[in-house]
Amino acid sequence: MKILVIFGTRPEAIKLFPVVRALAGVPGLAVRTCVTAQHRGLLDQVLAIAGLVPDIDLDIMEPGQTLDRLTARLLVGIGDVLDAERPDRVIVQGDTATAMCGALAAYYRKIPVAHVEAGLRSGNIYHPWPEEVNRRIVAPIADLHFAPTETAAQALARENVREGVHVTGNTVIDALYWTRERIDADPTLAAGLDPIAARFAGKRIVLVTTHRRENFGDGMAAIARAIARIAAREDVAVLFPMHPNPNVVSVMDTILGDHANVARIKPLDYPHFIRALGLCHLALTDSGGVQEEAPALARPVLVMRDTTERPEGVAAGTAKLIGSDEDRIVSEVFTLLDDKATYAAMARAHNPFGDGHASERIARIVADGFGC
Ligand code: UDP
Numbered sequence: 001m002k003i004l005v006i007f008g009t010r011p012e013a014i015k016l017f018p019v020v021r022a023l024a025g026v027p028g029l030a031v032r033t034c035v036t037a038q039h040r041g042l043l044d045q046v047l048a049i050a051g052l053v054p055d056i057d058l059d060i061m062e063p064g065q066t067l068d069r070l071t072a073r074l075l076v077g078i079g080d081v082l083d084a085e086r087p088d089r090v091i092v093q094g095d096t097a098t099a100m101c102g103a104l105a106a107y108y109r110k111i112p113v114a115h116v117e118a119g120l121r122s123g124n125i126y127h128p129w130p131e132e133v134n135r136r137i138v139a140p141i142a143d144l145h146f147a148p149t150e151t152a153a154q155a156l157a158r159e160n161v162r163e164g165v166h167v168t169g170n171t172v173i174d175a176l177y178w179t180r181e182r183i184d185a186d187p188t189l190a191a192g193l194d195p196i197a198a199r200f201a202g203k204r205i206v207l208v209t210t211h212r213r214e215n216f217g218d219g220m221a222a223i224a225r226a227i228a229r230i231a232a233r234e235d236v237a238v239l240f241p242m243h244p245n246p247n248v249v250s251v252m253d254t255i256l257g258d259h260a261n262v263a264r265i266k267p268l269d270y271p272h273f274i275r276a277l278g279l280c281h282l283a284l285t286d287s288g289g290v291q292e293e294a295p296a297l298a299r300p301v302l303v304m305r306d307t308t309e310r311p312e313g314v315a316a317g318t319a320k321l322i323g324s325d326e327d328r329i330v331s332e333v334f335t336l337l338d339d340k341a342t343y344a345a346m347a348r349a350h351n352p353f354g355d356g357h358a359s360e361r362i363a364r365i366v367a368d369g370f371g372c
Contacts, residue, residue: 001370002030004087006078008038008060008098010046011172011289014270016093017050018174019116022363028372029363034081036060036074036098041244045269049179049189056081067097067130074101082109089366093117093171095128095135103138113138114366116171118145119152119161120288120309127214127307128288144369146362148353149312168361169354172292176274177356183271190275196263197279200237203261206230206333207280209287210304211243219324220248223304224255226329231261236337238262239276282336282343284329291319292353300346302332312352317345 003023007016013035023031034056037043047054058077062069078101082090090106092099093116103113115138125132139145139161147153148170156165183190210223231238242248242264252264268276274293277283283294286304294301295318303314304324313319322332336343 001028001089001372002032002085002087003089003091003366004032004034004082004085005091006034006036006081006098006102007093007096008036008043008074009096010039010042010267011287012093012096012098013043013046013050013052014175014289015117015171016091017046017052018171018178018359019091019093019362020052021050022359023366026363026367026372028370029367032056032085032087034058034078034085036077038070038074038096038098042267045267049270056085070097071101074098075105078102078105079108082106082111087111088370089114091116091366092138095120095131095138097130097134100134100137103141107141112144113142114144114146114362115139115142116146116362117148117152118142118165119147119154119156121152121155122307122309124307127305128309129213132309144365146358146365148358151312166361166365168365169356169358170292171354171358171362172289173296173351173354173356174359175270176293176296179271179274183275189271192272193268193275193279196239196265199263200239203235203237204281204337205279206236206238207276207283207285207299208238208240209243209283209285209290211245211248212286212305213247215286215304215324216247219304220251221255222324222326223329224251226326226333227262228256228259229326229330230333231259233337234261236261239280240264241266241268241273241276243267282333282346284333286324295319295350295352298347298350300336300343302329302336304329310353316350316352318348318350320346 032055035054036058040061091114092102106113143164145165146168282300284302291310301319303321306323
């Protein structure tokens with residue numbers, strides 16, 4: 001039986017490489033991978049670390065591409081791949097344009113679709129935009145829904161999606177554990193951070209990532225000003241692997257500029273990012289994946305968004321939604337830096353998102369479906 005796993009961005013690659021590995025270990029299943037390269041550079045970093053060589057590479061990235069052009073190119077490109085490959089099942093992950101178009105192109109050919117990380121919902125179609133609608137479109141198409149948590153399964157049930165729903169945990173925790181083991185065995189995998197660790201020794205590090213469309217413009221400017229105020233403290237340093245999107249880079253260049261306490265660096269490959277999470281005192285982010293990883297490493301996460309489709313971290317007290325208002329960001333970070341009790345309450349290792357075995361469960365369920 002032939003499975004085609006389709007993905008295009010960094011977070012999809014991180015969350016799917018453990019699934020590809022698990023599927024490859026099942027006798028009777030032939031696993032093929034198709035990357036759309038919706039985010040070329042960031043995707044390739046993960047492929048290299050995971051030792052994954054895609055079977056098909058659509059290389060669809062175009063500078064400044066609009067959502068409709070991207071969607072059209074993905075749909076046609078993936079459709080052609082499906083006609084050539086004729087898989088028995090397609091697997092997509094999450095909420096990207098690649099996931100949505102992969103599911104739709106498979107549906108047009110009546111190929112069954114499995115959705116990894118199904119059931120995440122913010123309830124607001126513009127937050128995150130366009131991801132909330134991308135993932136909602138996949139739900140009625142898929143016949144297998146791998147929900148990371150009970151909350152996600154309940155969200156599917158509210159949309160009358162009840163069959164084929166399996167609560168598996170989030171595969172990001174599998175990726176995190178696998179990578180951490182590799183770093184422990186071979187610290188050179190993340191040794192690129194040695195100079196920064198030495199430079200900021202004795203300071204508490206705030207790890208910042210930001211790239212959400214909802215924060216482009218005023219939100220990004222407010223985040224830049226907040227980072228400058230945080231970095232003005234001598235006991236603090238900011239480590240900021242910057243997303244290459246021009247909406248992020250140009251604002252940071254203009255407003256934040258260079259600062260002795262800020263290391264604004266290129267996006268880190270996955271082992272370096274996991275080490276950065278371990279080095280930091282807290283994470284300040286608008287990313288989805290970081291909300292899942294930081295609690296697993298007992299790092300508080302302040303989420304610069306108004307809504308989250310990952311309420312489990314907030315419910316567990318390890319994540320807090322703070323929006324992107326400058327004063328609010330500064331005061332929430334300072335509270336965590338100065339109030340030991342608040343920090344201790346948030347910095348508990350807690351793993352509402354999985355136990356590191358989600359991919360094995362997914363592979364077993366997919367294999368059972370084929371009687372393998
Ligand atoms: N990440 C990484 N290098 C970085 C920043 C993030 O490898 O410099 C990883 C991070 O560990 C997480 C994922 O990228 O697993 C999150 O991706 P992103 O924030 O781009 O997307 P989102 O999770 O918001 O969809």
